[in-house]
Amino acid sequence: MTLKEQPPSHSQSQSHPIANCNALFPPSMPWKMRLAFKLGSAITDASRRSDGTIKRRLLSFISLSSSASLRPYSGVRSSDFTLNPPHNLRIRVFVPAQPPSTPLPILVFFHGGGFAYLSATSTFYDAVCRRFCNKIQAVVVSVDYRLSPEYRCPAQYDDGVEVLRYLDSGKVQAEKVMEGIKLDWSSCFLSGDSAGANIAHHVARRFCTEATSWIRIKLAGVVSIQPFFGGEERTESEIRLEGAPIVSMERTDWMWKAFLPEGADRNHEAAHVFNQTIELGSTFPPVLLVIGGYDPLQDWQRRYHEMLKKKGKEVRLLEYPNAVHAFYVFPFEESKQLLAEIKAFVEEKRSN
Numbered sequence: 001m002t003l004k005e006q007p008p009s010h011s012q013s014q015s016h017p018i019a020n021c022n023a024l025f026p027p028s029m030p031w032k033m034r035l036a037f038k039l040g041s042a043i044t045d046a047s048r049r050s051d052g053t054i055k056r057r058l059l060s061f062i063s064l065s066s067s068a069s070l071r072p073y074s075g076v077r078s079s080d081f082t083l084n085p086p087h088n089l090r091i092r093v094f095v096p097a098q099p100p101s102t103p104l105p106i107l108v109f110f111h112g113g114g115f116a117y118l119s120a121t122s123t124f125y126d127a128v129c130r131r132f133c134n135k136i137q138a139v140v141v142s143v144d145y146r147l148s149p150e151y152r153c154p155a156q157y158d159d160g161v162e163v164l165r166y167l168d169s170g171k172v173q174a175e176k177v178m179e180g181i182k183l184d185w186s187s188c189f190l191s192g193d194s195a196g197a198n199i200a201h202h203v204a205r206r207f208c209t210e211a212t213s214w215i216r217i218k219l220a221g222v223v224s225i226q227p228f229f230g231g232e233e234r235t236e237s238e239i240r241l242e243g244a245p246i247v248s249m250e251r252t253d254w255m256w257k258a259f260l261p262e263g264a265d266r267n268h269e270a271a272h273v274f275n276q277t278i279e280l281g282s283t284f285p286p287v288l289l290v291i292g293g294y295d296p297l298q299d300w301q302r303r304y305h306e307m308l309k310k311k312g313k314e315v316r317l318l319e320y321p322n323a324v325h326a327f328y329v330f331p332f333e334e335s336k337q338l339l340a341e342i343k344a345f346v347e348e349k350r351s352n
Contacts, residue, residue: 024244026294026322033330037245044117044251052149052258054116065119066126070177072097075134078126079177083166089159090144092120093172094133095181103184105346106217107138108163110145110203112194112326114228114255115156120144124329132191136343139183141167145199149258153270156195156259160203161210164188168217185216187350189223190285191342193326195255197227201273201304208281219285221349223342226295226325227304230256231272232265235299246325247296274307286314288345290338292323316345 025034043062047055068078078094096104109132111118111125118125120142133140145159167188172178190200204222207214230252238249256266264270269278287308291301308315318341320327320334328335 024241024294026324028322029324034245037324041246041248041251044246047117048251048254052254054149054258059117063118064123065121066123067121068092074130076130077177078130079175080121081172081175084159084162087146087155087159088144089146089162090120091163091166092126092129092142092144093175093177094129094140094142095177096133096137099181100137101182103182103187105136105138105184105187105189105220105350106167107132107136107140107189107191107223107346108160108167108200109140109142110156110160110190110192110196110199111142112192112196112228113147114251115148115153115195115198115259116255117147119147128329131339132342135339136346138189138346139178139181141172143199148255153259153261153268154202156199157202157206157270160190160199161206164203164207164214164217165212168214170216184350186218187220187346188217189221189346189349190219191223191225192227193225193328195228195259197224198229198270198273200224201227202270204284205278205280208283208285209279219283220352221285221345222287223290223345224287224304225290225328225338226292226297227289227301228252228255228297229271229273229300229304230266230297231274231300232267237299238296241294241296244294244296244324249296252297274303276307276310280311280313284311284313286316286349288316288318288342290328291317291319292325292327293319293321294323295325297325 047059068080070077075097076094077097080092083089109129129140129142143163146155190204192200200222207219256271260268289305291298305317323334328338
């Protein structure tokens with residue numbers, strides 16, 4: 001049975017329960033959490049300039065970051081490496097503090113933030129990668145890719161491919177953090193949320209279509225959490241959920257303009273991935289696609305699901321009707337459910 005033929009799990013939905021609902025927050029969301037989302041949106045808005053640049057100095061005063069630690073923390077050890085100094089391309093590697101004797105899968109993670117915000121050192125994403133590493137029992141490689149608008153598309157995709165080339169070289173195995181760790185090179189998964197999921201898709205596509213000889217790694221799957229895709233038209237969900245947490249049409253328009261090549265509109269293939277003429281390659285891996293019912297981007301994500309199916313690719317759709325954009329980085333019940341689903345997906349695709 002293929003992924004796309006499987007029956008819905010506890011988190012899947014065959015209908016859209018809030019399709020006619022005008023609420024912008026799930027009714028069950030605590031007011032403190034609503035306030036946190038609104039504060040985050042306000043900070044993002046305050047940092048954006050009308051000329052398309054970002055007030056990086058302002059963000060430096062309020063950004064929360066965490067350091068890597070070779071000492072076990074939350075059952076995980078971590079370490080930072082710079083792969084390309086001129087590009088300031090870095091990775092943060094997370095490994096289980098008490099690894100099994102068997103080889104571990106590799107989970108390459110791309111953080112969200114509209115291509116312009118946050119990093120692999122951001123406290124939220126450091127915590128996410130620790131949970132992934134500990135619960136899934138995987139080596140997690142979090143990519144600190146270049147940000148827009150200082151670096152436009154395809155810089156972020158280039159960074160992702162460069163990280164895969166570094167892993168494929170086997171050099172990571174010599175790092176101190178990897179002592180006692182065995183890697184399952186045939187079980188490499190790409191993952192990300194929002195803009196990071198967009199990057200994961202394009203890096204997977206390039207891995208499967210470019211004339212590059214890969215020595216060690218094999219892509220076993222893509223975990224796409226609420227991916228950031230788009231186009232020039234306005235979808236029903238974007239209009240209905242305008243004003244929802246984090247995502248608004250004004251913000252996403254600004255982020256696409258800051259990210260896409262100069263002069264490109266939102267129908268550029270980096271954003272508008274639904275063109276059937278775009279080649280994914282015969283080896284494009286299975287996709288675990290996550291959609292939230294309070295995410296304005298959900299209609300674009302469903303089009304991504306349909307595109308993959310039409311191209312004959314394996315895709316499993318998980319829908320969380322009460323989830324806002326970026327829900328999984330917060331302590332919601334759905335976040336625990338999603339982590340269990342990701343673990344099951346990794347284990348299943350490793351066994352294939």
